[in-house]
Amino acid sequence: MKKISFVILLMLSVLPIKAQVEVKTQIDSTEILIGQQAHITLDVTLKSGMKLVLPEFKPQQNITPGVEVVEQSVADTSSLGDDKLKISRVYTLTSFDENIYYIPAMNVKVDGKDYKSKELALKVLTVEVDTLHPEKFYPPKDVQNNPFKWEDWSTIFWMGMILTALVILAYYLYTRFKENKPIIAKVKFVKRLLPHQKAMNEIERIKANNLVSSDNQKEYYTQLTDTLRKYIEERFGFNAMEMTSSEIISSLKSHGDNEMISELNQLFETADLVKFAKYSTLINENDNNLVNAIQYINSTKMEDQPQVERVEPVLTNQEKQDIRSRTILKWVIGILAVICLAILVYIIYNSAVLLSYELETWTF
Numbered sequence: 001m002k003k004i005s006f007v008i009l010l011m012l013s014v015l016p017i018k019a020q021v022e023v024k025t026q027i028d029s030t031e032i033l034i035g036q037q038a039h040i041t042l043d044v045t046l047k048s049g050m051k052l053v054l055p056e057f058k059p060q061q062n063i064t065p066g067v068e069v070v071e072q073s074v075a076d077t078s079s080l081g082d083d084k085l086k087i088s089r090v091y092t093l094t095s096f097d098e099n100i101y102y103i104p105a106m107n108v109k110v111d112g113k114d115y116k117s118k119e120l121a122l123k124v125l126t127v128e129v130d131t132l133h134p135e136k137f138y139p140p141k142d143v144q145n146n147p148f149k150w151e152d153w154s155t156i157f158w159m160g161m162i163l164t165a166l167v168i169l170a171y172y173l174y175t176r177f178k179e180n181k182p183i184i185a186k187v188k189f190v191k192r193l194l195p196h197q198k199a200m201n202e203i204e205r206i207k208a209n210n211l212v213s214s215d216n217q218k219e220y221y222t223q224l225t226d227t228l229r230k231y232i233e234e235r236f237g238f239n240a241m242e243m244t245s246s247e248i249i250s251s252l253k254s255h256g257d258n259e260m261i262s263e264l265n266q267l268f269e270t271a272d273l274v275k276f277a278k279y280s281t282l283i284n285e286n287d288n289n290l291v292n293a294i295q296y297i298n299s300t301k302m303e304d305q306p307q308v309e310r311v312e313p314v315l316t317n318q319e320k321q322d323i324r325s326r327t328i329l330k331w332v333i334g335i336l337a338v339i340c341l342a343i344l345v346y347i348i349y350n351s352a353v354l355l356s357y358e359l360e361t362w363t364f
Contacts, residue, residue, distance in 0.1 A: 020047045021110045025117040027103070034098060034126050037070060040091045042117065046110055048083045053109040057091065064104055067095045067122060098126040152354055156347055163343045170336040177329045195234035196301030202227040203294060217281055221271035221289075228264075228293055235300060245272055260299055263292040 022045040029038050044052060057069035070092040078086045095101065103120035130136065193201070206227070211220040226241075232248060233240040236255050240248050245268035249261060267289045273279035281289075 021045070021050070021113075021115050023106070023108055023115045023117045025106055025120060027120050027122065030121060031123045031125060032095070034096055034124060035094065037092050037094045038122060040093060040103065040106075040120065042089050042091065042106055042108075044087045044108055044110070044115075045080065046085060046087070048085050050110050051112075052087060054087070054089055055106050055108065063091070063093060064101055066097050066099055066124075067093050067101045067103065070094050093122065095122070095124040098124050100124075156350055156354075159343055159347055163340055163347065166336055166340050166343070170333055170340065173329055173333050173336070177326065177333060194301070194303065195231050196297050196303075198234070199227050199231035199297050200294070202230075203290070203297075207290075213286070217274050217286070220286065221274045224290065224293060225268060225271045228267075228296070231297060235302070245269065260292065260296045264296050267292050 022043075024043045024045075025040055026043075027038055027040050032038050042054065044054070046052060054075060057063060057072055059071060060068050062068050072092070073090040076088045078088075080086050093103075101122045101124065103122055105116040105119050108115050108117075202223075206220070206223055211223065214220055225245075229240040229243075229248070232238075232252070236252065238251050238255075240251070243251065245265075248268065249265050252261060252264075270279070270281060270285065270289060274281060
């Protein structure tokens with residue numbers, strides 16, 4: 001009775017200790033194909049402070065014949081409360097033989113005592129092979145040659161980079177060109193009157209205003225001589241408006257104009273007397289001087305001169321500079337466009353040549 005009582009007391013003292021340690025294992029898949037992997041999770045629940053030793057496997061070490069361990073994870077510790085801890089580790093397994101394998105119980109040590117998990121099973125299936133049609137099987141592919149070599153394509157690559165930079169530059173210059181409005185310098189063709197036509201129109205105006213018979217003889221001779229001076233200046237090309245009557249007569253003689261010089265000289269002398277000496281003329285004298293002026297104009301006129309005058313626009317220095325800048329921009333954009341087109345043709349042609357060559361030598 002004493003021995004039985006001792007054994008019962010010993011068992012009762014051990015049960016609380018064993019209840020403090022719990023070992024569980026579970027597998028994520030009980031069936032795998034050859035070469036696939038399965039994962040076994042080992043969970044150990046114990047009291048805080050207990051010393052635990054987990055099973056250790058090296059890579060490719062068999063956990064059972066035919067099943068090897070690929071890797072094992074780092075132990076993960078989590079708290080469960082009531083001074084309890086849960087320590088987990090994952091073991092990755094694989095197999096290359098078709099069979100049903102029994103995974104033995106994993107042995108852990110807690111404070112030097114052994115605790116075991118339950119046993120597991122793993123079924124490894126093979127891939128069905130069609131042995132009746134061997135022609136469907138192909139040998140492994142040989143090492144493939146690299147179809148592209150940098151030394152062959154480097155020039156095309158850098159030409160592409162240059163083309164990109166030139167296109168960006170050309171687009172920038174084009175936007176600048178569009179922003180600057182062009183200065184339109186139009187050449188005008190103006191129909192002009194010949195010198196004798198202007199003079200005759202002015203004489204007709206003098207006659208229409210009745211200045212010939214007017215009492216204001218000074219106004220009449222001033223307008224008549226000014227008309228003649230302007231005609232002589234445009235006709236013979238010297239500044240008759242700033243010259244005296246005698247200087248005008250001398251210049252006309254030096255130009256070889258001797259027609260009606262005496263009548264013209266008499267007209268200027270009479271005009272000078274009227275304007276500066278308060279000389280009074282008769283009505284017939286005014287008429288004669290007007291007729292002499294008309295005859296002089298008709299005898300010296302040149303009708304073969306062009307009546308259409310080309311008028312060039314007058315531009316400021318800034319406008320001229322803007323026109324030059326736009327012209328330079330236009331030429332630069334055009335040159336860049338030609339260069340870009342040439343580079344593009346070069347890239348397309350050489351790429352096509354290289355691709356055709358690589359396709360011919362490409363081995364699979």
